[in-house]
Amino acid sequence: MAAVQDSAIAVGAGAKGRPAARGRLADLWTKHGAGYMFLLPWLVGFFGLTLGPAVASLYLSFTNFDLIRSPEWVGAANYVRIATADPKFAASLQVTFLYVVLSVPFKLGFALLVAILLDRGVRGLTVYRAIFYLPSLLGGSVAIAVLWRQLFAGDGLINSLLAQFGIEGPSWISHPDYSIWTLVVLSVWQFGSPMIIFLAGLRQIPTDMYEAASLDGASKFRQFYKITLPLLTPVIFFNAVVQTIEAFKAFTPAFIISGGTGGPINSTLFYTLYLYQEAFGNFRMGYASALAWILVLIIGLFTAFSFLTSRYWVHYDD
Amino acid sequence: MTLRMTRRNVLAGGAAVLSYSMLASSALSQEKRLRVLWWGSQSRADRTNKVNQLFQSENPGVAINGEFLGWTDYWPRLATQVAGRNAPDIIQMDYRYIVEYARRGALAPLNDYLGSVLKVEDFDKVQIEGGSVDGKLYGVSLGANSAAMMVNVVAFEEAGVELPTSSTTWEDMARIGAEITKAGKRKGFYGLADGSGVEPLFENWLRQRGKALFTAEGKIAYDANDAAEWFAMWAAMREAKACVPPDIQALDQFNIETSPLSLGKAATSYAHSNQLVGYQAINKDKLTMRTHPLIGKDAKPGHYRKPSMFFSVSAQTKDPEFGAKYINFFVKDPKAAAILGVERGVPESAAVREALAPTLDELGRAALEYVSGLGALAGDLPPPPPSGAGEAELALRSVAEQVGFGQLDAKQGGETLVNEATQILSRG
Numbered sequence: 001m002a003a004v005q006d007s008a009i010a011v012g013a014g015a016k017g018r019p020a021a022r023g024r025l026a027d028l029w030t031k032h033g034a035g036y037m038f039l040l041p042w043l044v045g046f047f048g049l050t051l052g053p054a055v056a057s058l059y060l061s062f063t064n065f066d067l068i069r070s071p072e073w074v075g076a077a078n079y080v081r082i083a084t085a086d087p088k089f090a091a092s093l094q095v096t097f098l099y100v101v102l103s104v105p106f107k108l109g110f111a112l113l114v115a116i117l118l119d120r121g122v123r124g125l126t127v128y129r130a131i132f133y134l135p136s137l138l139g140g141s142v143a144i145a146v147l148w149r150q151l152f153a154g155d156g157l158i159n160s161l162l163a164q165f166g167i168e169g170p171s172w173i174s175h176p177d178y179s180i181w182t183l184v185v186l187s188v189w190q191f192g193s194p195m196i197i198f199l200a201g202l203r204q205i206p207t208d209m210y211e212a213a214s215l216d217g218a219s220k221f222r223q224f225y226k227i228t229l230p231l232l233t234p235v236i237f238f239n240a241v242v243q244t245i246e247a248f249k250a251f252t253p254a255f256i257i258s259g260g261t262g263g264p265i266n267s268t269l270f271y272t273l274y275l276y277q278e279a280f281g282n283f284r285m286g287y288a289s290a291l292a293w294i295l296v297l298i299i300g301l302f303t304a305f306s307f308l309t310s311r312y313w314v315h316y317d318d
Numbered sequence: 319m320t321l322r323m324t325r326r327n328v329l330a331g332g333a334a335v336l337s338y339s340m341l342a343s344s345a346l347s348q349e350k351r352l353r354v355l356w357w358g359s360q361s362r363a364d365r366t367n368k369v370n371q372l373f374q375s376e377n378p379g380v381a382i383n384g385e386f387l388g389w390t391d392y393w394p395r396l397a398t399q400v401a402g403r404n405a406p407d408i409i410q411m412d413y414r415y416i417v418e419y420a421r422r423g424a425l426a427p428l429n430d431y432l433g434s435v436l437k438v439e440d441f442d443k444v445q446i447e448g449g450s451v452d453g454k455l456y457g458v459s460l461g462a463n464s465a466a467m468m469v470n471v472v473a474f475e476e477a478g479v480e481l482p483t484s485s486t487t488w489e490d491m492a493r494i495g496a497e498i499t500k501a502g503k504r505k506g507f508y509g510l511a512d513g514s515g516v517e518p519l520f521e522n523w524l525r526q527r528g529k530a531l532f533t534a535e536g537k538i539a540y541d542a543n544d545a546a547e548w549f550a551m552w553a554a555m556r557e558a559k560a561c562v563p564p565d566i567q568a569l570d571q572f573n574i575e576t577s578p579l580s581l582g583k584a585a586t587s588y589a590h591s592n593q594l595v596g597y598q599a600i601n602k603d604k605l606t607m608r609t610h611p612l613i614g615k616d617a618k619p620g621h622y623r624k625p626s627m628f629f630s631v632s633a634q635t636k637d638p639e640f641g642a643k644y645i646n647f648f649v650k651d652p653k654a655a656a657i658l659g660v661e662r663g664v665p666e667s668a669a670v671r672e673a674l675a676p677t678l679d680e681l682g683r684a685a686l687e688y689v690s691g692l693g694a695l696a697g698d699l700p701p702p703p704p705s706g707a708g709e710a711e712l713a714l715r716s717v718a719e720q721v722g723f724g725q726l727d728a729k730q731g732g733e734t735l736v737n738e739a740t741q742i743l744s745r746g
Contacts, residue, residue, distance in 0.1 A: 067397045067400065068422040154569065171568070174566070174569045259571030261715065263719060265725065266716065279394075282706075282709050283397055
């Protein structure tokens with residue numbers, strides 16, 4: 001073994017000792033080449049599948065493009081129509097805002113609650129963690145949305161349960177007053193990923209703080225309010241930003257539950273669903289691109305606003 | 319154990335690989351590949367794949383790759399493939415989209431092959447015109463169908479109500495619907511599906527009034543009063559519990575599987591004659607079909623024979639003549655016709671129809687008789703829908719729901735629909 005190691009060192013020394021006759025570029029390549037090779041799949045993905053299409057869509061948003069003929073430059077016309085003459089844009093924005101405002105707080109609240117319960121040293125914690133995380137993994141999938149449709153349909157499981165109590169429920173998914181709520185419940189059910197992050201956050205809080213507080217006679221509620229919540233604010237902030245962005249981008253559940261129509265009466269017409277309808281239903285790629293950029297702008301504004309206000313309520317313990 | 323590889327082994331192996339790949343490539347170069355894309359149910363796919371196999375066995379060296387999707391997924395996929403210069407060679411095309419695709423240069427004109435490769439002389443002239451845009455043939459009709467009312471025979475019998483006939487009026491129908499609901503033989507079961515948002519049914523009703531959905535110039539061909547009367551008729555039906563309530567009707571995603579009839583919520587549904595086969599495949603009760611009700615005792619029915627769907631050849635295909643040959647096989651070969659039956663509608667070729675008639679099962683015969691039986695009852699084929707028609711259909715559905723859920727009254731519904739449809743069509 002020792003001999004092998006020695007010879008390896010010897011080879012290395014020989015290489016180092018060679019004069020730098022090759023060019024700077026080749027030198028860089030020997031130094032960093034392996035790194036770039038490892039990065040290559042990501043680089044290809046980023047430039048080919050993210051940045052490239054994004055730039056293309058920015059261009060297309062100033063054109064009329066029906067996918068078959070070549071795009072025709074129309075200037076800001078698409079944006080003008082969005083701003084002045086598109087009731088469906090307003091409707092879809094309203095539905096999406098409602099969804100964000102309802103689903104994000106409920107989901108985070110529920111995730112935090114479950115995380116606290118799990119943090120209290122439940123036996124078989126890892127199993128529960130896995131089980132509770134499962135819906136988040138499945139959540140975006142078509143299968144779950146189809147299942148949801150079955151559960152909340154007129155004669156689905158939910159109404160069968162209600163019937164036990166003598167209540168005759170409507171068809172939740174196809175009534176404009178309730179359909180958005182079924183989507184909110186679906187979203188809350190997928191609380192797994194913020195829950196895991198909350199759990200990690202809770203584990204970071206030093207236990208001696210609680211010990212000291214209970215010695216001073218602070219109630220459990222007071223401890224939660226004065227210690228847990230403030231120390232958890234960075235995690236809450238992170239979860240809130242991520243989940244808000246996710247909620248703005250929600251698509252699959254509404255697509256499946258309404259059969260792609262956003263109905264009944266536009267009650268599940270999420271912004272992304274409307275965008276999809278314009279792009280692939282009505283072949284207005286240019287207009288859909290403009291809608292997409294408006295969404296980027298809205299999400300950007302929301303995130304910036306969150307960061308600006310965060311300094312007033314997020315405490316970094318240092 | 320070690321694997322020893324001598325130089326000779328490697329060389330021999332290499333030679334084998336080389337010769338094999340040469341063989342494969344020469345086989346590939348001989349092989350003609352044809353990609354076929356269609357929408358529809360599994361039973362349609364089974365029939366189509368069988369015909370493709372038959373075509374392959376009669377044309378050695380030809381490989382057919384078939385692919386199918388549901389209606390709603392089909393159009394996005396097709397549009398993306400055409401845009402990506404990756405269009406299938408044979409495209410199933412709908413009357414609603416043929417003008418758009420043809421005018422945008424996505425389809426190959428087939429006139430050069432008429433009479434030589436494509437022998438459709440015994441087709442109904444009207445149906446050939448239906449597949450033509452600006453005087454050129456872009457789509458060969460795969461069959462004729464017509465709007466029809468699907469009826470659950472068992473549910474009618476249970477309720478002790480007579481089946482509708484070709485002289486049943488909408489007034490009769492409202493009474494019949496209410497009677498079935500009142501009979502209450504099944505839980506949560508109603509007489510009729512709510513047809514207020516179903517475009518082909520609305521069109522049929524408009525045609526009886528001497529109106530239409532669209533003019534040849536691509537404008538709307540009815541007014542707010544027509545639409546308001548239509549919505550008022552359905553509001554009365556809902557009131558009388560002749561049809562399903564709006565939250566049940568909203569479950570309908572306008573396919574066979576989610577229609578109130580198939581969901582076991584109503585004794586009728588509004589569809590097209592070729593779909594009886596598909597409806598019966600997933601319904602336990604015996605079904606039949608009827609013409610749509612009349613607006614009055616002496617009214618003329620609003621039906622017409624419509625090309626159910628076309629096969630078009632992509633403008634991007636390498637060999638349009640071969641595509642035309644495939645289509646000809648599909649619509650003219652007796653063996654292919656026997657496999658296809660009337661699932662895509664009643665064949666356009668008179669010879670095929672005659673050969674097919676004795677081989678059909680009861681459902682197939684019903685479809686054949688329905689479409690040919692329309693005879694003098696059938697009116698002219700309306701002009702192909704303008705671009706934006708798909709969006710206008712969604713608007714009808716949405717306004718019908720708003721009236722159904724009581725957000726608008728019938729009069730407001732009529733005005734809203736006309737406004738929205740006009741706006742959509744002006745945008746194109």
